[in-house]
Amino acid sequence: MNVEKILAISGKPGLFELKIQTRSGFVAESLLDGKKITVGMKSNVSLLSEISMYTHSEEKPLVEILRAIAVKENEGPAISHKEDNAKLIEYFSQIVPDYDEDRVYASDIKKVLNWYNMLQAKGMVSKEEPKVENAESVKEQVVEEVKAKNETAEKPKAKAKK
Incomplete structure (x- = not known):
């Protein structure tokens, strides 16, 4: 993915x-x-790739949760995010059994399922493990590009010579 x-x-x-x-x-x-x-x-x-969800033991990266849904659904669509909250919570507890019920709200679960279904419709979900070094290199590249843009934006423009 x-x-x-x-x-x-x-x-x-x-x-x-x-x-x-x-x-x-x-x-x-x-x-x-x-x-x-x-x-x-x-x-x-x-x-x-930077979003995580709370569990009782640690924060679990969203990519792992999306992959767990892909495994459960065999890369097919998940249940609709428009289902009632009780059904969504039951479904999500099958995906992430140790999620922190006090800090992960039904609205968060709806958002994750909506995002998964959007990505699935575009063929962007996978049961395969991601390549960590690739994710890190893309992140570093984006961060470097943003820093470079900020540095050039902060430099004052030279005055035109007459």
Whole structure:
């Protein structure tokens, strides 16, 4: 499962795929309708590869949870995120039996199942283990690109000579 360039943008429905960096942010393509949007550096953006959920023993990466759903459903669609909360909680406890019920809300479970179904519809889910070094290198590349863009944006422009 390759979710290193998949983003969740606060205030925007669905998931987005990172396409290119721009001077003031980046361009992302919606997985829902394929429309491209520009996202500024001040937007609250989360890489799916960086999201974790609470369990009683540790934080479990979202990628592992998505993979567990893919294994349970044989890479098919999961139950709808629009089911009633009791059914969603029962389903999720089969996927992650030790999740922390006090810190993981029904809304979080709905979001995970909605994201899984979006990724599954695009053929982006897999039962296979991810390549850790690949995920880390992509993360480092994105971080370096953002730092470089921020450094060039902070430099004052030279005055034109007469």
